[in-house]
Every structure is written in C-alpha cells, then in structure tokens.
Amino acid sequence: MFSTPSTAQYEVLQGEYSLPVVILSVLIAWVAAYTSLSMNERSHKSSFFHQNLWLVFAAISMGIGVWAMHFVGMSALSLPVHMHYDRLLTFVSIVPAMVASFLALYVSSRSRRTKKTFWIAGLMMGAGISIMHYVGMAAMKMEGVIYSYNVWLWLASVLLAVLVSCVALYVFSMLQHQSERFVVRLIIALILGLAVSSMHFTGMSAITFYVPSDQPLMSGKSHLEEVLFLVKSVSVSIILLLCVFLFSSMLDRYAEHQLRYVDSLTRLPNRRGFERNVAHLPYDALAIWHLHDLESLNRAHGYTFVDELIQTTSLLFTSMKPPLTDLYRLDGHRFAYVARGAKGVQALREAMEKTAERLKQPLLVKERQVKLETVCAFSTSTDKETPAELYSQAMAVLNHPTIEFQHEIIHYNPIVHTQSFAQSLIDDVERAMAENELYVVYQPKVSTSLRRMLGVEALLRWEHPEHGFLSPGVFIPILEKHNRMMDVTDWLIDQVCQQLQAWQTNKKHDWLVAINIPGNYVTSPRLLDCVTNRMEFYGIDPKYLELEITETSFVKKIDEAIEAVNKFREQGLAVALDDFGTGVSSLSYLKKIPITTLKIDKSFIDGVPESEKDAAIIQSIISLGESLKLKVVIEGVETKEQVDYLITTCNAPVIQGYYYSKPLKPEEVPAFFDRCLSLPDVC
Incomplete structure (x- = not known):
C-alpha cells in the first residue's frame, strides 16, 4: 500500500481533473449534509415517525452523500487507461x-455531552468517511495499473476527516437550538461537506498511479466521455433520493x-389556528355562526x-366567504368569519345577509332535508378594540337571554349585551x-444560559358550560370591575399551594x-393573611412562591405598596414587578421597592x-434590571429570532412564552422539567 514500484518497470501515470465534475461532487456532499441535518432536527420534535427512524434517515442521507461524492469525485479524474x-x-x-x-449523530445528540463526546462522535464520522473512501478506492479496477500512498498525506486525510467532523458536530450540537434556521443549517452543512470533500481530495493527492512502461494508453478524452454518463446517472439518482428524504421531512x-x-x-382552520392568526393579524369585524341543538x-x-x-354547512360557509375574509371552525357548533379593512367589513356584512337567507332553506344531507x-353574532371594531374584546362582544350576543335561533x-x-354577559359571569x-x-x-x-426550567407562572382558565372556553382577557377585567378578583385570587393561591404540596x-x-395579584389587592392585609395561612396549611416553603404585581398597583398607592412588598419579603416570598414599562414608570420608586x-x-x-x-427599549430595561441586580424575565417570546436577539442582548435572560412551551396542565409540568434536565436542548 505504501511501497513504491521499480521505476525501471513502471512509470507514473498522469491524470487530469474535470473542474465542473469536482464542483458537482462538492455540491453533492453539501446537499447531503444539509439533508442529514434536516432529518436529524426532526428527531428532536414530535412526529409521526420515531426519533431513531429520523436518525436512520439522516444517516442514510449522509452515507449516500459521502458515497456519491466519492464516486463523482473519482469520476472527475481522467486517466488514459481502461477502468x-x-x-x-x-x-x-x-x-x-x-x-x-x-x-455520530446519535452520540452528539445525547443530553449529557462533554468534549470527549464530540471527539468520539467526530472520530466515528471521520473513520466512516475514511473507510468509505479507501474501500471505494479498492473497488476501482484499472488494467495493469498499481498505486501506492504517501503515508503522511494518507494520515493527513484521515486526521482531516476526523478533525473537521469534530468541529462540525460540535458546532451543530452547540447551535442545535437554532438548527431550525436555514442559514445555521446551511453553514453547518458546509462544514460537514468540507470534511467529506477535503478528506477525499487529500486522499487522492496521497495516491500515485503507476503503469507498466510498455502498456499502450487510451485517449483521456474518450475515457472522460464514458465516465460522464455514469456521473450524470448517479448524480440524478442521488439527487432524487435526497429529494425524497427532504419531501418526507416537509410532509411530516x-x-x-x-x-x-x-x-x-x-x-x-380550528380554534388554535384562529387564536394564533388573530394574535398576529388583528381584525376589524367578527361574525360567529352558532348552529343550535x-x-x-x-x-x-x-x-x-x-x-x-x-x-355540508362548512361548504356553504366557504362558498359564501367574501375576499379579505378568513373562515374558522371554532368548535363543534360554531364557525367564525374574520374580516380586515373597511372594504372587508362591508363585504362581510353583505355576505352574512346572503348566508342567512340561504340557511332559511333546508339543507340536503344523505337525501334528507334538514332545516x-x-x-349570527356580528361585532365590529369602532374604537380599536382588541381581538379578545371583539370575541367577547360576539359571545355576549350569543349568550344573551333574548337570543333566538x-x-x-x-x-x-353595548347597551343591550354587555351587562347581560358580564352579569352572567359574576x-x-x-x-x-x-x-x-x-x-x-x-x-x-426557562433560563437560556442554564438551559433548564427555573419556574412557572400560574395562569387562570375558565371552561364555561354555556359560553365555552373564556379567555382570561375576557373574564378577568369583568371580575376586577365587579370586585370579585380578590375571591378568585384567594382560590388561586389555595390551588397553587395544594399543587405544590x-x-x-x-x-x-x-x-x-x-x-x-390584582392591583387593588396588593395593599390589602387580607392578601398576606391568605398567603401565610395557605402556606402553613399545606406546608409550603415560601421560597417556592413568587407574587407578581403590576406596575399600576404601585403608582396608585406607592407608600402602601412598598410597605406591603416589604412584608412579603419578610415572609421569604419573592416579588416580581409584572408588565414593566406599561404603566407610569418611575425609577426613583423602583429603587425603593424591594422586588x-x-x-x-x-x-x-x-x-x-x-x-x-x-429593541432599544428592551436593551434599556434589561440594563436597568441588571444594574439593580434583579432577575429579568421576558414574557411573550414566540419566535427563534426573538430568542436569538435576547441571548445576545442579556447576560442570562429568563424567557417565558410559546417558543419554549405553552401553558401546561399540572401533571405535564414535571415531565417538562425532567425533559429540560435530560435534554437541555429542549430548553
């Protein structure tokens, strides 16, 4: 393998590389690496396929890519002998x-990773690439030709494959929480493709071909034409196979x-789609059709x-849907239209009138006529109402006692419906x-620096037997206005302490x-009595409780609020200032409050x-919090771009929002906590 034949009997065989085919081989390695990373990303998410099956898909993609790159790279070399x-x-x-x-992907994706882990994974990947290359070289048969390797270049090719694989897997693992981003995956794929390509061409530079001195040589051009047909065939088949894998990921x-x-x-789109879409694209009119009985x-x-x-009814509603309008099925018996813009609102009014006329006629279902x-409840935005307020208005219409179907x-x-709906909730x-x-x-x-869950916020939900699911943005303002939130807060404190136990x-x-804690309840002695009583009853350590109070509760009664917070702190309770920046912020007050x-x-x-x-406001608030040695929690974080920005802006931000997790049922919280400990990339 490393010995040189006699120069008297053999002469060195010179070959030429086709630059377009070389470039093609590198692109194949890059595409294969990208496909493999895409498959691997799916292994960390809920899917129809098992996690290990996605890893198998990723390994097949990478293996085929390495193999195809080698074959095409070898075909780029034109030698004047039959091969x-x-x-x-x-x-x-x-x-x-x-x-x-x-x-390599399995080891580097494990939850417990050390530097040794990446060396082992890189060694596996580099060894696999090298073995594939040299077995592939052994598969190449040329009439009368022998070859030998330069031992140092041979070692360099193997070490290069291992080293670059280690770097690629390390970068991939460290940025795994950002692997959904196209640019990040592309860069990591480029590094992995570089590992494959550099190993191959370093290995090729280590080899010297020898041919007997008296052996006639072929035309290099004719050999190249013969090989190019194989290159095209294999390249097309490999690309098609990789497309199938990418399609399976997209399908999932x-x-x-x-x-x-x-x-x-x-x-x-269902209720979840409705809530997601209207949060990003507020609407100007809402029409909810209620199918009765x-x-x-x-x-x-x-x-x-x-x-x-x-x-059948859904098809009817769809056929009546005007432009600039979206249609949703909210639940078993309710459909909702949302419209945006003045033209959309007017078109929706006209369409609903036509729909009402059509629904007065029987529907034909399974050759039966059903009436x-x-x-239909119709609410429009007259003074920049929020989506939650428009939904509340429509529900007030549907739940009014005079409603007839x-x-x-x-x-x-508002004169007819608001009082009735609010009173029913009270x-x-x-x-x-x-x-x-x-x-x-x-x-x-979730702490982005520790990659673990530090705490949770207790959130109220109401599943009403008549009104269905009520958003907190709908019922909490009503309860606060009618002085019922103190009773509900006491109930909430009891439920939380019971759950902690x-x-x-x-x-x-x-x-x-x-x-x-509602703003008007912060300064009430009743609150402290309730908290201490429930902690004592359930045996709860105060270090596990935090009271979140809004900025406006301080502004109204600043001296009483500071005194109340001091008492909370004396009991060992943590206190958070919620919704900071939305009230009338005063830095002079902030430094006095022991939050x-x-x-x-x-x-x-x-x-x-x-x-x-x-971004400037966020940076200022974060700097302020850090200078006052306060823990900073950013709520409502939903996108990877927001997380990436916060990680670079804040030293150790704690993030709350749908990006990491929706609100969980009590029994789901321990599982999420354990998942963060065993799989930090989940957090």
Whole structure:
C-alpha cells in the first residue's frame, strides 16, 4: 500500500481533473449534509415517525452523500487507461459511511455531552468517511495499473476527516437550538461537506498511479466521455433520493401543522389556528355562526349524519366567504368569519345577509332535508378594540337571554349585551370555583444560559358550560370591575399551594411558582393573611412562591405598596414587578421597592428584532434590571429570532412564552422539567 514500484518497470501515470465534475461532487456532499441535518432536527420534535427512524434517515442521507461524492469525485479524474468498478465493493463501501453517520449523530445528540463526546462522535464520522473512501478506492479496477500512498498525506486525510467532523458536530450540537434556521443549517452543512470533500481530495493527492512502461494508453478524452454518463446517472439518482428524504421531512411538518391547526372534519382552520392568526393579524369585524341543538340531531340521526351535516354547512360557509375574509371552525357548533379593512367589513356584512337567507332553506344531507336553527353574532371594531374584546362582544350576543335561533344577523349593542354577559359571569364565578370550571395551568420560565426550567407562572382558565372556553382577557377585567378578583385570587393561591404540596409529595418539585395579584389587592392585609395561612396549611416553603404585581398597583398607592412588598419579603416570598414599562414608570420608586424580579411586557418583545425602537427599549430595561441586580424575565417570546436577539442582548435572560412551551396542565409540568434536565436542548 505504501511501497513504491521499480521505476525501471513502471512509470507514473498522469491524470487530469474535470473542474465542473469536482464542483458537482462538492455540491453533492453539501446537499447531503444539509439533508442529514434536516432529518436529524426532526428527531428532536414530535412526529409521526420515531426519533431513531429520523436518525436512520439522516444517516442514510449522509452515507449516500459521502458515497456519491466519492464516486463523482473519482469520476472527475481522467486517466488514459481502461477502468471499471467492482460492483460488490462499490455498494459495500456505502455501509461504513451510513453506520458511522448514525452513531455520530446519535452520540452528539445525547443530553449529557462533554468534549470527549464530540471527539468520539467526530472520530466515528471521520473513520466512516475514511473507510468509505479507501474501500471505494479498492473497488476501482484499472488494467495493469498499481498505486501506492504517501503515508503522511494518507494520515493527513484521515486526521482531516476526523478533525473537521469534530468541529462540525460540535458546532451543530452547540447551535442545535437554532438548527431550525436555514442559514445555521446551511453553514453547518458546509462544514460537514468540507470534511467529506477535503478528506477525499487529500486522499487522492496521497495516491500515485503507476503503469507498466510498455502498456499502450487510451485517449483521456474518450475515457472522460464514458465516465460522464455514469456521473450524470448517479448524480440524478442521488439527487432524487435526497429529494425524497427532504419531501418526507416537509410532509411530516405539514402533517404536524394539520393536526395542530386544522379541523379534521371540515379542513378549516380550528380554534388554535384562529387564536394564533388573530394574535398576529388583528381584525376589524367578527361574525360567529352558532348552529343550535345539534345534540338533538345526534340523538335522532346519529353522529355520522351530523358530521355530514357539518361538512355540508362548512361548504356553504366557504362558498359564501367574501375576499379579505378568513373562515374558522371554532368548535363543534360554531364557525367564525374574520374580516380586515373597511372594504372587508362591508363585504362581510353583505355576505352574512346572503348566508342567512340561504340557511332559511333546508339543507340536503344523505337525501334528507334538514332545516338548521342558526344565529349570527356580528361585532365590529369602532374604537380599536382588541381581538379578545371583539370575541367577547360576539359571545355576549350569543349568550344573551333574548337570543333566538332564526337565522338573524345580530349586531353587538353595548347597551343591550354587555351587562347581560358580564352579569352572567359574576353570577357564575362561585360555581366555577366550586365545580372546577375555573382551573389553573402553568407556563414554564426557562433560563437560556442554564438551559433548564427555573419556574412557572400560574395562569387562570375558565371552561364555561354555556359560553365555552373564556379567555382570561375576557373574564378577568369583568371580575376586577365587579370586585370579585380578590375571591378568585384567594382560590388561586389555595390551588397553587395544594399543587405544590402534591408535587413535593411525589418528589417532583424544584421550581418557583408565580401568582398574579390584582392591583387593588396588593395593599390589602387580607392578601398576606391568605398567603401565610395557605402556606402553613399545606406546608409550603415560601421560597417556592413568587407574587407578581403590576406596575399600576404601585403608582396608585406607592407608600402602601412598598410597605406591603416589604412584608412579603419578610415572609421569604419573592416579588416580581409584572408588565414593566406599561404603566407610569418611575425609577426613583423602583429603587425603593424591594422586588426580586423585573418582568418585561410582551408588547415590547413583539417588534423585536425588526423594530429598532422596541429593541432599544428592551436593551434599556434589561440594563436597568441588571444594574439593580434583579432577575429579568421576558414574557411573550414566540419566535427563534426573538430568542436569538435576547441571548445576545442579556447576560442570562429568563424567557417565558410559546417558543419554549405553552401553558401546561399540572401533571405535564414535571415531565417538562425532567425533559429540560435530560435534554437541555429542549430548553
């Protein structure tokens, strides 16, 4: 292998490289690496396919890419001798690359990683690339030709493959939480492609071909033409195979989106899609159609018949949908239209009138005529109402006691509807607490530096038997206006302390729980009595509780608020200043208040990093918090771009938002906490 033949009998065989084919081989390695990383990313997410199956797909992609790069790279070399490949060795040579790729990706994706881990993974990847290369070289058969390797260049090729693989896997692992970003994946793929290409061409420079002195030589050009046909055939097949793998990844993402945001029966966006879309694109008009008494139809004709009825109704609603309007299925018996802009609102009004006329006629379902009882609630934005307020207005219409299901279009009237809806919630709140219609979910707060969950915020939810799911933005202002939030807060404190006891009993608790306190309750002696009583009753250490109070509660009664917070701190409770920046901020007051945490309101993060003004405000608040030695929590973080910006702006930001986790049920919190410990990249 390393010995040089006699120069008397052999002469050195000179070859030429085709630059376009060399470039093609490098591109194949790059595309294969990118495909492999895309597959590997899917292994860390919920999917139809098992995690290890995605790793297998990633390994196959990488293995095929390494193999194809070698074959095409070899074909770029034109030698004036007859050459063919041993088919068995050619196909066997792909195995080491696949196996090594799987092991390397598996090891580098483990939760517990050290520098030794990356060396082991890089050694596996580099060894697989090298073995594939030299087995592939052994598969190359040339009449009368022998070859030898320069031992130093041979070693350099292997070491280069290992070293660059280590670097690529290390960078990939460190940036795994950013691997969804196209540019990041592209750069890491470039490094991995460089590992494959550099190893191949360094290995090729280490080899010298010898041919007997008396052997006639072929035309290099004719050899090149013969090889180019093979290059094109293999390249096309490899690219098609890689496209299949990429398509499977896209299909999995599409299926995930469909399950999460699309109603399976009507194929319309569901409530989750409605909440996501209107949060980013506020609307100017909302029309909700309520299909009445479907349960009677279920009993009379069966669920299959009613499903077909809903599909028929959905098609009718879709056919009536005007431009500039979106249609959603909110739940089993409600559909919603949202319109934007003055033209969209007017078009929606006209379309709803036509829809009402059509619904007065029977619908034909399974050769049966069915006459639905329906009503449409219509609310429009007259003074920049939020989406939550428009939804509340529409629900107030639907839940008014005078409502009749006679295909009417009923416009929201604040004089008629508001008091009725608000009063119904006030009347029902006692029952809601007693019968667990009110319930608590917990949204994690994640440290970006420690990659772990540090705490959760307790959030109220209300599943009303008549109104359905009520957003906190709808019912909390009503309860506050009618002085019922103190009672609800006491109930919330009891529920949280009870849950803390349950977590501690099961030895599944090591995090802080934050509770929102209404502004007018902060200075009441009743609050401190309730908190201390519940902690003592359930045996809760104060270090596990944090009270979140809003900035406006300080502005109204600053001296009393400071005194109240001092008492909380004396009891060992943490205190966070919530929604900082939305009230009338006073730095002179801020330095007097013994708070532990500064929470930056979601409204400031929404425009980051695109908005320079929002970014400047965020940087100023973070600097202020750090200078006062306060923990800074940024809420409402939803995108990777926002996370990346905050990581570079703040020393150790704690992030709360849908990017890391939606609000979780109590039983889901320990699992998320454990997942962060065992798989830090989840956090």
